[in-house]
Amino acid sequence: MSVTPQVYEIGDAVRLLHVKTENTKTTCISLILLTPLCENTAENTVLASFLAHSAKKYPTLARVNEQLEELYGAAFSSDVSKLGEGYRLRLSVTCINDALCLDGEQISADALRLLLDLLFEPLCENGAFDAHQLETEIRLCAQDIESELNDKRAYALSQMVEHMCAEEPYGLSKAELLEGVKSVTPESLYEAWQTLLSTAAISVQVVGDVDFAPLEGMLRTRFGALSRAPRAVETVFVEAAEEFSEYTEEMELNQSKLVLGFRCGMQNADDDFFSMRVMADVFGGGPYSRLFMHVREKLSLCYYCSARLDRRKGIMVVQSGIEAKNKQAALDEILKQLSVMQNGEFTDEELSASKAALCDAYRGVNDTPESVDAYYAQFVDTKPQTPEEIAEGIGAVDRAAVVAAAKRLTLDTVYFLKGGEENA
Amino acid sequence: MREIKNERLGERYYEIDHKSGLKILVYPKENYASTYAMFGTRYGSIDTDFRLQGEEHFTSVPEGIAHFLEHKLFESEELDAFERYAKTGASANAYTSFDRTCYLFSCTDNFEASLEILLDFVTHPYFTEATVQKEQGIIGQEIQMCRDEAGWESLFALLRAMYHLHPVRIDIAGTVESIADITADLLYTCYNTFYNLSNMVLCVAGKVNPDEVLEVADKVLKAQAPVEIERKFHEEPREVKAAFVEERLAVAAPIFSLGFKEAVETPERSLKELIISNVILEAVCGKTTPFYTELLESGLSNTSFDCEYFYGYGYAAWIFTGETPDARKMEEKLVARIRDLQESGIAEKDFLRIRKKLYGRTVMQFNDIESIANGMVASHFRGESIFDDAEILENLTLEEVNARLRSAIDTNCRSLAVIRGKE
Numbered sequence: 055m056s057v058t059p060q061v062y063e064i065g066d067a068v069r070l071l072h073v074k075t076e077n078t079k080t081t082c083i084s085l086i087l088l089t090p091l092c093e094n095t096a097e098n099t100v101l102a103s104f105l106a107h108s109a110k111k112y113p114t115l116a117r118v119n120e121q122l123e124e125l126y127g128a129a130f131s132s133d134v135s136k137l138g139e140g141y142r143l144r145l146s147v148t149c150i151n152d153a154l155c156l157d158g159e160q161i162s163a164d165a166l167r168l169l170l171d172l173l174f175e176p177l178c179e180n181g182a183f184d185a186h187q188l189e190t191e192i193r194l195c196a197q198d199i200e201s202e203l204n205d206k207r208a209y210a211l212s213q214m215v216e217h218m219c220a221e222e223p224y225g226l227s228k229a230e231l232l233e234g235v236k237s238v239t240p241e242s243l244y245e246a247w248q249t250l251l252s253t254a255a256i257s258v259q260v261v262g263d264v265d266f267a268p269l270e271g272m273l274r275t276r277f278g279a280l281s282r283a284p285r286a287v288e289t290v291f292v293e294a295a296e297e298f299s300e301y302t303e304e305m306e307l308n309q310s311k312l313v314l315g316f317r318c319g320m321q322n323a324d325d326d327f328f329s330m331r332v333m334a335d336v337f338g339g340g341p342y343s344r345l346f347m348h349v350r351e352k353l354s355l356c357y358y359c360s361a362r363l364d365r366r367k368g369i370m371v372v373q374s375g376i377e378a379k380n381k382q383a384a385l386d387e388i389l390k391q392l393s394v395m396q397n398g399e400f401t402d403e404e405l406s407a408s409k410a411a412l413c414d415a416y417r418g419v420n421d422t423p424e425s426v427d428a429y430y431a432q433f434v435d436t437k438p439q440t441p442e443e444i445a446e447g448i449g450a451v452d453r454a455a456v457v458a459a460a461k462r463l464t465l466d467t468v469y470f471l472k473g474g475e476e477n478a
Numbered sequence: 479m480r481e482i483k484n485e486r487l488g489e490r491y492y493e494i495d496h497k498s499g500l501k502i503l504v505y506p507k508e509n510y511a512s513t514y515a516m517f518g519t520r521y522g523s524i525d526t527d528f529r530l531q532g533e534e535h536f537t538s539v540p541e542g543i544a545h546f547l548e549h550k551l552f553e554s555e556e557l558d559a560f561e562r563y564a565k566t567g568a569s570a571n572a573y574t575s576f577d578r579t580c581y582l583f584s585c586t587d588n589f590e591a592s593l594e595i596l597l598d599f600v601t602h603p604y605f606t607e608a609t610v611q612k613e614q615g616i617i618g619q620e621i622q623m624c625r626d627e628a629g630w631e632s633l634f635a636l637l638r639a640m641y642h643l644h645p646v647r648i649d650i651a652g653t654v655e656s657i658a659d660i661t662a663d664l665l666y667t668c669y670n671t672f673y674n675l676s677n678m679v680l681c682v683a684g685k686v687n688p689d690e691v692l693e694v695a696d697k698v699l700k701a702q703a704p705v706e707i708e709r710k711f712h713e714e715p716r717e718v719k720a721a722f723v724e725e726r727l728a729v730a731a732p733i734f735s736l737g738f739k740e741a742v743e744t745p746e747r748s749l750k751e752l753i754i755s756n757v758i759l760e761a762v763c764g765k766t767t768p769f770y771t772e773l774l775e776s777g778l779s780n781t782s783f784d785c786e787y788f789y790g791y792g793y794a795a796w797i798f799t800g801e802t803p804d805a806r807k808m809e810e811k812l813v814a815r816i817r818d819l820q821e822s823g824i825a826e827k828d829f830l831r832i833r834k835k836l837y838g839r840t841v842m843q844f845n846d847i848e849s850i851a852n853g854m855v856a857s858h859f860r861g862e863s864i865f866d867d868a869e870i871l872e873n874l875t876l877e878e879v880n881a882r883l884r885s886a887i888d889t890n891c892r893s894l895a896v897i898r899g900k901e
Contacts, residue, residue: 076509079487079845115774119765123831126838150841154487156834190775197780200730201801204628305728306900309622342564354615357623375623403564410567410587417586418512421684422845473626 057420059430059438062270065277067284068256071438072266073426079154081162081262082427083269084146085173087254088434090287091139092223096234097246099134102143103198104183104191104243106132109171121168125161126150128168137434138323138366139223140287143250144431145169148424151263162264163272170276176247182240183247195235199228206471210311211373214469217301218315222290224367253285255435261423287435291368293319295466307473310378313371314388315469319462320368323436327365328447329459334363334370335408336456337395342407344391344400349374355384366432370463378472385468395460398453405453412448416441479688484865487844491854491864492688498699500675503854504691505683507847511586513684514847515593517600518580518855521672523650524791525577530671531706537667540659541645542617542652544672545574547665549613550605551581559599568592576646577790579672580855584848589686590694597680597698603669605662614657621651628729632799632897636735639720639893643712646793676704681854683847711792716741718893726900733897734805736812738887740794747789749862750870753836754882755787755796757874760832761824761883762816763798769815778808796887805896813889820887823880833871840867 062070089098112118122128128149135142149165177184203209212228219225256277260269295317318330338345338361349359359374376384394400419429419441430438483490491505523544529536552559552572563570568585570592581600585592624630634649641647651657682691718739747755763770763785773779783800802808843849853864 077488077507079841114771116766116768116771120831123766123835126841127835128838129842148842150838154841156837193777194774194780197731197782197801201782203728203730204733206626206728307728308625309619340564340569341560350616354612355619357616357620375619377619377622407564407567411564411569414567414586415569418584421507421510421512421847424845 057426058440061438064258064274065256065280066282068277068280068282069258070270070273071257071259071430072270073259073261073423073430074266075261075263075420075423075426078263078423079151080148080423081151081165081264082146082148082259082423083162083166083169084144084259084427084431085169086257086259086431086434087143087250088137088140088257088287089143089250089254090223090285091136091141091226094246094249095141095226096231097238097243098141098143098250099231099235100188100191100195100238100243101247101250102132102134103195104187105145105172105176106130107191108177108184108187110175110177111171113177118172125165125168126155128161128165136224136226137432138287138289140289140435142431142434145173146427152265162262163268166269166272170272174276178244181244183243185240188238188240188243192235192238196232199232199235202228206307206309206311207373207375210313210469210471211371213303213471214313214315214371214467217299217469218369218467222292224290251280252283255284255287257434259427259430261426289367291321292317293321295464298465298468300468300470302470302472304472307471309375310381310473311471312374312376312381312384313469314465315467316370316372316463317466318363318368318370319464320365323365323368325368326459326462328451329455330363330365330370332405332408332412332448332451333395333456333459334361335412336400336404337361337391337460338372339408340411342404342411344394344404345372345388348391349384349387353383353387355380355387359384359388381470381472389465392460392463396457396463398457402453405456409448409451413445416445416448482863482865484868486868487841487865489844489865494688494692496692496695496699498675498695498701499704500695500699501679501858502691502695503679503681503858504686504688505681505850505854506687507684510684510847512584512847513586513589513682513686514582514584514851515596515680515682516580516582516851516855517596517678517680518578518859519672519678520577520859521579521668521677522575522577523648524645525672525709526645526648527710528671529708529710531708536710539664539668540652541648541656542650543660543664543668544579545651546613546617546657546660547668548572548574548579548581549617550609550665551600551603553609554599554602554604559595562595562599563592566592566595574650576650578855578859582851586685590690593682593691593694594698597694600673601699603666603673605665607662610660610662610665617651617657618654621649621654624649624651626727628727628733628897629799631725631727632733632735632895633797635723635725635895635897636737636797636893639723639895640718640737640739640795641793642715642719644714644793646790671705671707674705675699675702677707679855679858681851681858683850683854709791714792716891718891720893722894724896724898727897729897729899731801731803732805732899734800734802734808735895736798736809736892737788738796738889738892740796740886741888742792742794745792746860747794749857749860749866751882752787752789753867753870753874754879755886756836757829757832757879758824758883759785759787759796760835761828762819763812764832766831773811778802778804778811805894809894813892816887816889820884824876824883826876829876829879833874837868837871840871
């Protein structure tokens with residue numbers, strides 16, 4: 055279905071985005087706050103967990119969850135993630151449509167009320183968050199950071215980024231974050247919460263087949279009353295790497311991980327975005343891509359080898375899982391395929407396969423409230439582009455644009471998480 | 479063609495017995511741009527010993543062959559399936575589980591062309607020794623990758639501890655050694671047994687109508703005589719094989735998997751048993767229980783804590799997993815919690831709240847064409863309908879739930895698997 059979001063300004067840098075879907079079974083509501091990555095990073099990390107687990111009205115995790123179960127098992131999530139050099143805190147709830155409730159309840163309004171209580175009425179008094187709960191939250195966050203090691207692919211990726219962007223906020227160090235989290239105090243958390251409400255760019259998203267007016271009323275009242283001094287998020291775009299750096303870390307593993315970081319030559323998130331998006335996909339997107347066809351299918355070096363563009367930071371990352379002894383062979387082949395891209399030696403079929411697959415994926419976004427909600431969360435502080443607009447932009451990319459985009463890439467960092475026989 | 483409706487949800491789908499022998503389920507969703515199609519066979523990693531009715535001997539095949547076959551089916555003498563999909567823009571994939579193998583795609587355009595590719599490549603195998611050999615490197619890396627995944631390793635360590643003989647204890651992809659024994663001939667034997675249309679189902683959901691599906695099915699599918707497959711399972715002892723196992727991997731904190739092995743008298747669980755099991759798990763350690771809060775606040779667990787009713791042909795178990803500094807203590811706590819609840823029974827108000835939650839979660843699935851298609855495949859193989867859940871939930875009684883809580887979980891019949899960090 056074709057749906058255009060309605061966008062309202064309901065406060066200073068507070069946006070309300072409403073997408074009406076039809077015949078869908080759920081309503082998704084998200085409160086998204088975007089703040090500079092290097093500011094109160096540890097506190098904001100803990101906040102995502104603290105706010106999700108209690109509020110004045112629901113002082114324990116069990117009470118929050120009882121309320122969610124009363125709302126027909128409404129699904130709640132809360133997380134923080136990087137968006138360029140912004141830190142995005144997102145509280146979301148998904149509930150079934152009011153019309154599907156067994157006793158005629160209006161649970162969408164109750165679900166929003168719960169979300170607002172969690173964000174605006176946390177468990178605090180006299181300028182400090184609840185110390186007893188904070189103790190638990192600090193431990194949970196610390197364990198969460200440490201347990202990234204259990205997912206070797208994620209671990210290798212974040213190690214590469216830490217090396218590559220060591221001089222930029224984006225290279226957020228896990229060790230420092232962990233230290234920071236452990237030193238969060240009830241007072242510093244309260245401060246950070248106040249700062250967040252006052253300075254973050256805020257986007258509220260309501261998606262579903264739902265009566266919007268009552269929800270809009272509640273949102274305007276709550277966010278309209280905020281005293282605001284918003285600050286914009288700035289992201290450093292490094293245009294080119296001079297020469298690449300190599301890092302190797304050894305671990306007892308069965309499979310080694312090779313991760314490459316490239317600078318895309320972009321100056322901002324919109325700079326050459328469509329060409330970059332297509333280029334990264336022909337290079338290492340679906341099973342029609344150069345990396346899949348060559349590193350995996352022709353040379354049997356790996357199970358996965360793929361490329362991903364981060365438009366908000368202007369970098370592209372290639373990830374692969376290989377045998378330690380094949381590192382050089384894999385690296386050589388990845389770079390060889392990059393030169394194929396830069397020399398325009400890919401086929402027209404590959405280009406059109408990539409464009410068709412990308413457009414296909416964007417055209418499906420509007421099918422469910424969940425995917426619409428997830429999709430628009432990338433535009434907290436920028437003008438939202440509809441999936442159709444992106445598909446259109448991608449459709450217009452030609453071979454010359456892809457070659458030009460590939461030529462702007464420079465290899466910045468090669469990171470190798472080395473396992474192997476002797477280490478396993 | 480039969481129409482199956484659910485008035486409350488305002489949903490319907492169509493069930494068709496195609497003349498080729500294939501069951502086809504089509505679930506149109508108005509206003510959707512995408513279509514999701516799934517072609518599945520009741521064949522997975524546990525099918526290691528089998529014969530067709532009338533055959534004299536059982537055939538034993540190497541571990542991991544169902545998954546290997548899934549990879550190889552994408553190839554043909556000419557263009558492989560991915561190259562063909564590249565022209566339609568569909569996003570295609572496949573997976574193998576313990577008891578089924580499914581091939582799927584989603585698309586917003588060129589649905590009929592993509593469906594033709596799906597039906598065509600799955601019904602036209604092409605295996606040679608050279609292509610089999612090439613795949614051993616790729617799957618070898620997939621196996622190694624999984625061996626580094628602590629959650630996966632912990633689950634299989636537990637399954638190997640709980641089960642003596644049932645093939646659920648073997649890794650879905652097999653081992654680097656077992657897949658070395660796979661040959662093109664063996665692949666054809668498995669294919670000819672399990673990829674008979676009478677053992678398969680095609681489920682399509684989203685922007686689609688039954689006629690579009692039938693037109694392609696008529697064109698591609700040749701009629702096949704149905705087969706009867708006999709699976710050989712060795713008698714699995716009631717007791718677990720080992721009460722405790724430990725392995726080492728590079729992990730941040732120890733990871734535990736605790737399993738209570740259920741005694742199964744019939745090979746398959748009914749939908750009602752599955753739903754009741756989920757109610758029980760919510761009551762034991764759902765996020766609203768004081769027990770869950772206590773685990774979290776005492777530091778014994780964190781947000782990675784999870785539980786699952788784990789079941790399939792000839793096996794069922796209640797599994798609890800997560801990170802913990804003290805797996806033994808965790809085991810003690812969980813055993814005590816289950817015994818207490820078996821003693822006291824689940825309270826009426828908790829039961830009503832859990833039932834409401836599960837009703838909501840059931841409704842939510844009907845947004846997503848991927849979960850609809852998957853749900854149709856699963857419920858078809860179980861002989862039930864995707865709409866049955868909501869009705870069963872509505873009519874469920876607390877007595878039935880408490881009865882199963884007491885009869886199905888034997889706290890003495892358990893295994894604990896722990897993955898610890900390297901020294």
